[in-house]
Amino acid sequence: MVKHLLLALSCAIATLFQLHSAQAAGKVALTGDVKVVRMVEQGGAEKETLSEPTKVVPGDKLVFTTRYSNDTGEEVDDFVITNPIPEQVTLTEEGDFTVSVDGGKSFGQLAALSTKASDGTVGAATLNDVTHIRWVLPKLKPGATGSVRFSAVIR
Amino acid sequence: MKKPSIRHLTSCTILAGSILLASTPATAAGVIAGTLIENTASASYTTGNTPKTIESNKVTIKIGEVLDVAVASLDSGAVAISDSNVLAFSVTNTGNGPEAFTLTADPAIAGNDFDAAVTSLAIDTNDNGIYDAGVDTLVINGGASASIDADATLKVFVLVSSPSGTGDGQSSQVKLIAAATTGTGTPGTTFPGAGTDGSDAVVGSSGATDFAQGKLVASVATVALVKSATVVDPFGGSQAVPGATIRYEIVATVSGSGSIGSLTITDAIPASTTYQAGTLKLGSTALTDAADSDAGSASEKGISVDTGTVAAGESRTVEFAVKVN
CATH class of the missing domain: 2.60.40 (Immunoglobulin-like)
Structure with missing residues (x-):
């Protein structure tokens, strides 16, 4: 009887310890956010500001931000963030990322990519064709944080 | 205004991107109201020699309903009226979500030789372009249409009669006005939560209302x-x-x-x-x-x-x- 109690107790302690150690070790995390670009009048001039995404309609420009952090206490290598572009939006401009126009199979600079139309003709890829974008960071040092962003217009 | 037509994007499935691209539920005014835009990023990395992947939280935006409408006369010219006749109009939902419209016929237009009396409005229920008494649904002047899908067109008839004392060849115009039942206003006016699937409704470039005029010529x-x-x-x-x-x-x-x-x-x-x-x-x-x-x-x-x-x-x-x- 006593033996069983002790066993149960030690199990509970072990569980608590594991939880605690996991928290202490931290993790690598991605946090997404989205804002809508609004023209707001400031001092008589229209200025682009990022607002909470309410009253969002086709034609509005969205800015998607993904924050990353490395709380593991260890260095992380070959950190690659991939973001599929939601089908309802079109990437508005290139940036510090490579793009894919084939559903994420291959990535490169947009100018180097081409698409095949349904009639078989091959043409230069446009922002409209981008399906995924990718950022490559060779290393994340312990405690490193940062963010990546892209903007897109609702179709 | 209604219809659950939510499309979710499977952002975590890499191949889905290109396949879904073709099925984006879009209208002439853009992605259909109530659609959810969902975005999830993922990352891969190695610690030591162990490859790992993580995903971000999913961020979601609901597309608002753009309130827009276009009204046009369907008559090729002035419609001759001796006692009564029918003017035909089209009401097109140029917004991105289903919407009902208030229909109002105004026969008192400045410059008219005579003002016709509006007997009733009717919806071209059988969509044949011709008013069929007893078939086409009557709507009181100032009443609302049924919900019109985005990009869809409703034909509306205005039943008019001419007043006594009208001289032969006199002309008159009758205006049909359609206004979104959710609301109208200057472009950009918003009605939070009043749009399709509880999305926000936003007045589009038309002001969510439009009109067209039909012409009558008295035949006496x-x-x-x-x-x-x-x-x-x-x-x-x-x-x-x-x-x-x-x-x-x-x-x-x-x-x-x-x-x-x-x-x-x-x-x-x-x-x-x-x-x-x-x-x-x-x-x-x-x-x-x-x-x-x-x-x-x-x-x-x-x-x-x-x-x-x-x-x-x-x-x-x-x-x-x-x-x-």
């Missing part, structure tokens, strides 16, 4: 009667003395446009004269005096001739003779 036929008499007296003269015969000629001339139906010419036999049996004629056709199958009848009291339907520009002549007592 008028009839003029001219009566003349030719007297032949027993002495070879033309004095209306006892025994003289008076031949009356009544010419009915229809002018304006359209026609007059069952144009009946009647005349009383003047006092102190006697109708001469068998003298009644319509044009060159002799008519019997009896009230029978031919167009006229005559008695000692008077004559009556039904000249039928007479189109504008035509005339009918009735003749009969009396003798002075």
Whole structure:
């Protein structure tokens, strides 16, 4: 009887310890956010500001931000963030990322990519064709944080 | 306004991107209202030699409903109206979500020669472009249409009647106004949560209301009667003395446009004269005096001739003779 109690107790302690150690070790995390670009009048001039995404309609420009952090206490290598572009939006401009126009199979600079139309003709890829974008960071040092962003217009 | 038409994007499945691209539920005004835009990023990395992947939280935006509408006249020109007629309009939902529209016909337009009366509005229920009484659903003036899908067009009829005293060729315009039931206003006006699937509704470039004007031209036929008499007296003269015969000629001339139906010419036999049996004629056709199958009848009291339907520009002549007592 006593033996069983002790066993149960030690199990509970072990569980608590594991939880605690996991928290202490931290993790690598991605946090997404989205804002809508609004023209707001400031001092008589229209200025682009990022607002909470309410009253969002086709034609509005969205800015998607993904924050990353490395709380593991260890260095992380070959950190690659991939973001599929939601089908309802079109990437508005290139940036510090490579793009894919084939559903994420291959990535490169947009100018180097081409698409095949349904009639078989091959043409230069446009922002409209981008399906995924990718950022490559060779290393994340312990405690490193940062963010990546892209903007897109609702179709 | 209604219809759950939410499309979720499977952002975590790499291949889904290109496949779904073709199925984006879009309207001319863009992605359909109520659609959820969902975005999830993922990352891969190695620690030591162990490859790992993580995903971000999913961020979601609901596409708002753009309130827009376009109204056009479907009549190729001015619609002729004698008593009543029908004007046809199209109401197109140019927004990105299903929306009902308040329909108001206004017959009092500045510059009108006359203002028609709006009897009712009707929806072209069987979509044949022609007003079918008893088939097409009547809507009171100022009532709302059923919900119209984005990009869909509803044909709307305005049933009008012309006021009395309208002159032939006078013109009039009738305006049909459609306004989103969710609300109207300057572009950008918002109605939080009032759009499709609880999305925000935003007034589009049309102001969420539009109108078009249909033209009417009055088609009024008028009839003029001219009566003349030719007297032949027993002495070879033309004095209306006892025994003289008076031949009356009544010419009915229809002018304006359209026609007059069952144009009946009647005349009383003047006092102190006697109708001469068998003298009644319509044009060159002799008519019997009896009230029978031919167009006229005559008695000692008077004559009556039904000249039928007479189109504008035509005339009918009735003749009969009396003798002075």
